[in-house]
Amino acid sequence: MMTTNRADHARPLHSEQPWFVLSAARHYDLILSRNPVISHFYGFEADQSQALTFAVPDGCIDILFDCDARRAKVCGTTLAARSAQLTHQHRYFGVRFAPGVMPDVLNIGAAELVDTEIDLQELMPNSTALLDNICSLSNGHDQASLFERFINGHRHRRIAPATEHALALIHRHQGNILIRELEQQTGYSIRTLQRQFSTDLGLSPKVFSRIVRCQHALHDMHHQPQIVFADLAFERGFSDQSHFLREFKKFANATPAQYLNTIQHQGYQARIRQMPAQNARSEATIIA
Structure with a gap:
């Protein structure tokens, strides 16, 4: 936990x-x-x-x-x-x-x-x-x-302190952080981080960071009125637009352009009906 x-x-x-x-x-x-x-x-x-x-x-x-x-x-x-x-x-x-x-x-x-x-x-x-x-x-x-x-x-199940600290940093940097930076900022060795992360999440820190980065790219595409893919690739820390295209297609089963066209034509946001729970945390923002 x-x-x-x-x-x-x-x-x-x-x-x-x-x-x-x-x-x-x-x-x-x-x-x-x-x-x-x-x-x-x-x-x-x-x-x-x-x-x-x-x-x-x-x-x-x-x-x-x-x-x-x-x-x-x-x-x-x-x-x-x-x-x-x-x-x-x-x-x-x-x-x-x-x-x-x-x-x-x-x-x-x-x-x-x-x-x-x-x-x-x-x-x-x-x-x-x-x-x-x-x-x-x-x-x-x-x-x-x-x-x-x-x-x-x-x-x-409680996660190890090394995993807990690394998770916080990955979320703080929205997935755009290198494993050596995690090592420097947490004080744990790369070997320890990888072992503990794999035990607690079943993933390596690198793979989890890639997932978080692509999830943030999805969020941008759903909520920003204008999307320029070159700018989005840069802002999310991809090495170039081609790298972003390859990662996104593997992640979403569509190119960024195909995906953006799909959600725009199928009324993605209009489909979502947010239903806050009684006494729910008011500061939380929920998306699909």
Whole structure:
């Protein structure tokens, strides 16, 4: 569980899964969480009549409930854009944990979840009641409240101080930081950082930094009125526009130009319906 109180800790950008938003038949609901170990909740009805849905790297663990099939799966972060199997017209509810959070209710190591999806009941044999209760509810707020009550009664694996410090710096620099700079600023050796990071997140600091940097590029494309790709590549620390193009295409399964055209023509922002939870942290900003 990430519990840093460091002054230089920057609030992580909430991870985005844009292809899920674009696969929503109507609204894509986003619900704030009162629990800091949860990034946010989300819900939507899948419309798979047009195109495939892709999961993009986000550095997070999700639990995705298929409410119509009454099944759920645990999804680790992908390392590149990967096809996500959704069922047409099925109603989904998702829990996205914050980066670095590994709930102890899941009987698996962080590294084993990377680029993998596993049935929830395989990792949490006593989850039948939770699954049935979540899937029986039709209101996203009620589902979120139920899951928060459940998770508040369980612990989360604590991460090593080296990982905690490195995570704070990576978020502070929005992914644009070199491993040798992490070594200098944390006081831990590269070998220690890589070992602890891999144990706690299943990723190397370099890979996680690349994910954070690309997530920030997505955020810019969703929220800035005018995008010049050369400027965006420079601002996000890519060596040049070609480097940005290669990284982004691997990350999002589209070139930056193709992706920007898609979200503009499909009304990306209009699909998102933000639903703040009761007594949620007012300073939090939630995106898809």
